[in-house]
Amino acid sequence: MTTNISFLLNGDKISYDIKEHWTLLHLLREKLGLIGTKEGCGNGECGACTVIIDKLAVNSCLYLAIEADGKTIETIEGLASTDGTLHPIQQSFVDNGGIQCGFCTPGMIMSSKALLDENPDASREEIKHALAGNICRCTGYIQIFESVEAAQEKVAANKGGKDE
Amino acid sequence: MKAFKYLSPTTVEEAIAFHGRHSETAKYMGGGTDVIVKVKEGWMEPDFLISLKKIKKIGELNKNNATGELSIGAMVTHATLEKSLMIQNEYPIIYDAVSNIGSLQVRNVGTIGGNLINAVPSADGAIPLIALDGVALLHGPEGERSVAVKDLFVSPYKTILKPREILKKITIPPQAPHTGSAYIKFGRRAAMELPLIGIGVLLTLNEIQGTCTKARICLGVAAPTPMRAFDAEKFLIGKKINEAILIEAGKIAADESRVRDSVRGKAWHRKEMIRVHVRRMGQKCLELINAGK
CATH class of the missing domain: 3.30.390.50 (CO dehydrogenase flavoprotein, C-terminal domain)
Structure with missing residues (x-):
């Protein structure tokens, strides 16, 4: 029950022989060594394993690796530039106290990225709605929402800069 | 998680045939947001998981503007319904219900058909479809049959579907003005x-x-x-x-x-x-x- 799949992972073409019962999370963490994506509950309740598949935020713990065949996948490892510069959302979480223990952070940031890629002007309500499936036991969420809003401003400012 | 063979038929007939060949040990899967949890927890132990994701025909959402009938394929995700302007404007009760099922990560993958077949007593997805007089189209080895969504449910976690039957779509009759x-x-x-x-x-x-x-x-x-x-x-x-x-x-x-x-x-x-x-x-x-x- 081994099958070869290929997919685009953080811009790189990956081909891998997987077992059909593997989750995408298992493939990422245990086989590809991408341990930025976390396993929290393993049942789709906490959002720590969130990755972006074809532009949609998805729980990788409930997504079979075999269904990733042909898809475009983004994980937290793909966000920073090769020179180490953080993605505006990552920097914003650092600057605004959106991170404490850090366990939920990769999932929070991937959910935030999926939202802002689709809706850069998301309101506080829309941010809350999009992040409702990501649980954080440290921050009380307020700093996380503020981090996302600060990232929106940064992205908007960058865009303005480029246009001029 | 228990090992299983993953099958992805492209037609309903093919899916039913697969199921027939493996009977007791085969399970259908929609988005998988419930089935995978059940397999992980050992509540379900399939040797064959038959994914319905590649069956294009049961993944379509469309409204026939001539008749006013709405057709929701069983494999339409909650997020597709939530983001549809047509649903938001013309069927607010569906929007109200699907926009709060699980989390966005679950709604991006989980399907309305899976929600119905799961038959939990809460059934957020079922309530609006019952209110709208929805009709479910089922397909099994003996062919198709239609049943009102309200009559799908027998008891908690149990529907009237026979083992090999597949829910194909839900149709909503035209809504009266006002x-x-x-x-x-x-x-x-x-x-x-x-x-x-x-x-x-x-x-x-x-x-x-x-x-x-x-x-x-x-x-x-x-x-x-x-x-x-x-x-x-x-x-x-x-x-x-x-x-x-x-x-x-x-x-x-x-x-x-x-x-x-x-x-x-x-x-x-x-x-x-x-x-x-x-x-x-x-x-x-x-x-x-x-x-x-």
């Missing part, structure tokens, strides 16, 4: 929680007299399966709907409900919330009708 509909998932929080109680109301008013010509009051978690409050619905017919009438309808619906005490809440609280929210959802229907939606 119809409003709304749903509330009432609980401690909306995300990642089952509701304490779910209340869906649909009202159609006569254009001239403003009297109620059609009423649907559908309740989730109020009985072992999703239920309609028929007495409360009957009470509303022919009446000019105002707050006093809706309060009375709420009382009747609460009395009709078969709520129980559970870990999530007490029966008396659930009854109280049915009373309150039948009124509020009724008022929301009136607002939508007045706004011409």
Whole structure:
């Protein structure tokens, strides 16, 4: 029950022989060594394993690796530039106290990225709605929402800069 | 997780044939947000998982503008429904319900068909489809059959589907003008929680007299399966709907409900919330009708 799949992972073409019962999370963490994506509950309740598949935020713990065949996948490892510069959302979480223990952070940031890629002007309500499936036991969420809003401003400012 | 063979047929007939070949040890899977949890937890131990994801025909959402009939493929995800402007504008009760199922990560993958077949008593996805008089199209080895969505459910976690049958789509008949509909998932929080109680109301008013010509009051978690409050619905017919009438309808619906005490809440609280929210959802229907939606 081994099958070869290929997919685009953080811009790189990956081909891998997987077992059909593997989750995408298992493939990422245990086989590809991408341990930025976390396993929290393993049942789709906490959002720590969130990755972006074809532009949609998805729980990788409930997504079979075999269904990733042909898809475009983004994980937290793909966000920073090769020179180490953080993605505006990552920097914003650092600057605004959106991170404490850090366990939920990769999932929070991937959910935030999926939202802002689709809706850069998301309101506080829309941010809350999009992040409702990501649980954080440290921050009380307020700093996380503020981090996302600060990232929106940064992205908007960058865009303005480029246009001029 | 237990090892299994993954099959991805591209037609319903092929899926049924696969299932026939492996019978007892095969399971169909929609988005997988429930099935994978069950396999992980050992509640389900399939040797073959038959994914329905590649069957394009049952993943389409469309409205026939000539007939006014809405067709929702079983494999349409909650997020697709939530983001559809047509659903938002013309079927607000569906939007209200699907936009609070699970989390966005679950809604991006989980399907309306899977939600129905799962047959949990809360059934956020089922309530609006029952209120809209939805009809489910099933396909099994002996061919197709249609059944009202409200008759799909037998008991908690059990539907009338035979082992090899597949839910293909739900059709919603055309809605009369001057119809409003709304749903509330009432609980401690909306995300990642089952509701304490779910209340869906649909009202159609006569254009001239403003009297109620059609009423649907559908309740989730109020009985072992999703239920309609028929007495409360009957009470509303022919009446000019105002707050006093809706309060009375709420009382009747609460009395009709078969709520129980559970870990999530007490029966008396659930009854109280049915009373309150039948009124509020009724008022929301009136607002939508007045706004011409």
